[in-house]
Amino acid sequence: MKQPRLDERKAYILATVVYEYVATAEPVASQTLTQKYNLGVSSATVRNEMAELEAAGYLVQPHTSAGRVPSDAGYRTYVDDLMQPEALTTADRRRIRDDFKDASQELDEQTTRLLGKLSKSLAFVTKPKSEAQLFKHVQLISIAPRTGVAVVVTSFGVSAQSLFELNSDVSAEDLTRLSSALNARCANRALRDIGDAEVAGVVAELGLGDDVRGALTTALQSARASEVPEIAAAGAQNLLDQPEFADVRKLRSILRIVEEQRTLYDIVADAIVSDNPSVKIGHELGNEELADLSVVTVPYRFGPKAIGMLSILGPRRMPYARLLALASGTAESLSRRLADAEIR
Amino acid sequence: MKQPRLDERKAYILATVVYEYVATAEPVASQTLTQKYNLGVSSATVRNEMAELEAAGYLVQPHTSAGRVPSDAGYRTYVDDLMQPEALTTADRRRIRDDFKDASQELDEQTTRLLGKLSKSLAFVTKPKSEAQLFKHVQLISIAPRTGVAVVVTSFGVSAQSLFELNSDVSAEDLTRLSSALNARCANRALRDIGDAEVAGVVAELGLGDDVRGALTTALQSARASEVPEIAAAGAQNLLDQPEFADVRKLRSILRIVEEQRTLYDIVADAIVSDNPSVKIGHELGNEELADLSVVTVPYRFGPKAIGMLSILGPRRMPYARLLALASGTAESLSRRLADAEIR
DNA sequence: TTTGGCACTCCTGGCTACGGAGTGCTAATA
DNA sequence: TATTAGCACTCCGTAGCCAGGAGTGCCAAA
Known part of the structure; x- marks a missing residue:
């Protein structure tokens, strides 16, 4: 931590920059903030604050005369300290319930497709640990x-x-x-x-x-499944809608990694051990090719034990709160479903 | 047929244009032809011939001062009448044999991945008809x-x-x-x-x-499988290496169609009925979104009966002879494998 | 029928100019 | 001391222009 704690206004500005950037995909200008969110101060003040946030490593500037964009650290404090947890919308809730209603042999693949559709990102699911x-x-x-x-x-x-x-x-x-x-x-x-x-x-x-x-x-x-459980993936085409993938090369490395599976598994492996939702942002993924992506991972259970993971992979600029809610809700339904189908 | 038959020189020029364009992805100029292939005539003569081939619908010109590119009809006569069938290279043959050696539960998916890798295109395989x-x-x-x-x-x-x-x-x-x-x-x-x-x-x-x-x-x-058999697909990322996919939107429609499955099945459906290798070029696919793609399809058998299809989808500018050989060779191995594993 | 020659068309890349967006800084103000 | 108005400055994106090059179409001669 470069700075023990952000004062309230800085925190609000950082949160707003993340929110706005997630929504628009454009670097956020000081004026945009004062106009769209009532900060009660002028854009000059916001500029000063943003300069300090940049010095502290929370924001970066793509080039001199551009607005600010969150850094990995900026997203990190947003996710850890600033964002409001979201609840599932009733529409999403219904969608999940309906989807789990019609049974299927390949529960994991069906879940992956569902999560891909709901998140409009690339979803992947590890098969149950043996x-x-x-x-x-x-x-x-x-x-x-x-x-x-x-x-x-x-x-x-x-x-x-x-x-x-x-x-x-x-x-x-x-x-x-x-x-x-x-x-x-x-x-x-x-x-x-x-x-x-x-x-x-x-x-x-x-x-x-x-x-x-x-x-x-x-x-x-x-x-006994292999040590590296199989991973089902779906929704790669959703990524194409994001402006960060206008360049095709980005996509290629992602598709390659998805096909390999091994790297994907490394990403979620520690989350399954800790048995908690996990968010990995940009460089935290430990792979230069994935440096402008993030992954949200939530475990699903069989009884009390976490036996697999639901993950969503998308641009770093992703709606973290919403995706966490989606993954958690889906994981919960999947866990319940597994428990119901258990052979005792 | 606009023209009952191409004279020998025109046929050779058309074949060479296709060959060269497949190799380079650049419109082919008259001079390129006279330099790289010994036609025994000057570039001016070739220009005249090419103008006639264009008038007859076999070639098109992207713009006035560019070389020529094959049209759907051009590819069609190339595939039907002009191209030399290829045999499998020994390297490919070995690759296929080795891959079929280690058994697997999901023979169809493994075959799909193999074909995707060998063809460096998107491969898809319909599961056996019930x-x-x-x-x-x-x-x-x-x-x-x-x-x-x-x-x-x-x-x-x-x-x-x-x-x-x-x-x-x-x-x-x-x-x-x-x-x-x-x-x-x-x-x-x-x-x-x-x-x-x-x-x-x-x-x-x-x-x-x-x-x-x-x-x-x-x-x-x-x-009893569903009426529309499941289709496994692999190798989408290979398409990204082709210059025709520099624009991301092209890829999006393809990924969507692959996920849908229904359209893919329609493409191969008549090939399974006719029980013969089939090549569909550009507009022949019956889908505007796929108009600059082609699909090569080869049936695989169980005993004497065709029960499924191996297909390769790629840019229209694809090495047809090679892909036909690859798909045929793989289909043959798959058929043999199914026969061996049959429960009598 | 073939071919050399040449004018013409169109694409491409590099260069410049310019308007706009957004910042950083300074000096004035509360 | 914190805030703010004002302004110069930087950088991006776009449009326009020009030169070079590639390739053709056509004509006239062989």
């Missing part, structure tokens, strides 16, 4: 001689299925007995805790072959 | 009292699973008997032919309740 899943049931289904399908059910629902082929004939009854034995032993344990040892034990107990064990192991492995 | 799927197996799995999961297996593999809850207790044995009965009656029939009547018959036979019937019906319904 650690939170409880193993519920496995079923080996014989489809044809020496061919079968393994289905794994977790507390989130069916989380994996895989085809397998065997080198020897195994009766449908044996497959059923194997399923039952594993279910009896492992039901309701954390999915991540069920390793090859459990499988091997059960298979050996029933005197079945290695190929059966392999099939089962593969099925459980694909049920 | 009509071609044969019903193989259904399994009702009891997970908890009054709760279960229904899994439907078709010749493509597991194609749907759905959670169900019952109002009355039904024993696990009854669920198994029900599964077996339906399997016995319907195995290897076309999925689309298995309607509510079959389900109702089997349920009644075993004396089970309406809620069981409902669960089963729902599961089968979600196995």
Whole structure:
């Protein structure tokens, strides 16, 4: 902190500059402030104040004879100290409710699309972390001689299925007995805790072959999601409406990063640990290519535990309060929905 | 056809203009042609020929003192009559083979990403049409009292699973008997032919309740894909490298259309019917917003039947022969892969 | 039918001029 | 000491202009 605290007028001016710049995308002039917001002082006074805010690092001037624009630090204090939290509009609330009403297999993707539309920005959602899943049931289904399908059910629902082929004939009854034995032993344990040892034990107990064990192991492995969860994204075209993307090159780096996923995950990773809404502004994203963007991230839960994130990526000049409200509201609905659908 | 047939020299000039323009993105001048390709005539002669080609509708001039650019008709005759079919490069061939080596649940999405990368354009792939799927197996799995999961297996593999809850207790044995009965009656029939009547018959036979019937019906319904198959897309950011997208607005309409899916499907719909590779150029796409784009589409098969499409969308100025080779090669690998994975 | 030559058109980039927007500073004022 | 009116100054954006260049169309000759 360069300055322990902003006096009230400076704080108001900073907040107003952010507000106005978010609305217009034009550098904010001292006169604009005195005209549109009743400061009770002249534009000259505002100019002095703005010069001090710039010296303190909260504002920057694109060029000598231009108005002021918030810096990363300016946005940061706006978000932390100055802005009024917003509530969801009733229209948005209804929109979210309606969207969650019609169920779907791919809840995460549907949520991403919804958030993209509501925010008019690029939305992305991490799929549920596997650690939170409880193993519920496995079923080996014989489809044809020496061919079968393994289905794994977790507390989130069916989380994996895989085809397998065997080198020897195994009766449908044996497959059923194997399923039952594993279910009896492992039901309701954390999915991540069920390793090859459990499988091997059960298979050996029933005197079945290695190929059966392999099939089962593969099925459980694909049920445990990869360490970097998949990320669904939607709404990239919304960014094109923003003047900051008049230059195509900006967009290219973003699309590349979205396709890569890894960088996106790094951005939200610490928010999922802290289990709190997070706002990252410009350089805070730790990536030069994303330096004039911001990301709002809100966790969603399964029971008490945060298991994934809803994020909105847009120009740094974004309506933070509104987007936080949107993401929070959507995350809440998603969490409730997951809880309702839980397999107990 | 304005002209029954182009004489050899005109054809060569047209082909060269297309080739050169695809390579450079600059209008092609008469002198460029005489210098880079040995026509054996002077630039003045070429100018005369080009003027005639323009009068016949094969070329257009962006402005008076500029070189020539192919028109839709120019590209069309190039694609139909003039261009040399290309074979896959060994590098591309290896790339495709390697990519199909490591299996994946979402074969269609992986294929889309591969094609996007190879073509450096936007690739999209329609998911397999449901009509071609044969019903193989259904399994009702009891997970908890009054709760279960229904899994439907078709010749493509597991194609749907759905959670169900019952109002009355039904024993696990009854669920198994029900599964077996339906399997016995319907195995290897076309999925689309298995309607509510079959389900109702089997349920009644075993004396089970309406809620069981409902669960089963729902599961089968979600196995039958919707009439407009889902379309996976990848590689939009590749388009940004093309000079025709220096203007951001172009890109916006494309991204919107990709998100909508419906328009994309209309574009490939007739190709899937004719079961042949198809090239649509500019206005042939039937959409003003796409007028300076082209789409190359190739069907992929399951057995003898075309069940879906691989498409590449890019600027009209695209390397048609190369993209056709890429799409065909990828489609072939995908078809082979589907055949190998078939459940018989 | 082909071709060299040449005038003509249009695009492009660089240069200058100019009006407008907004600031910083100074000096006067409360 | 804080505020403010006034004014000079800086920089941007746009328009206009000019020169250079690219490429054509056409004519007349081979």
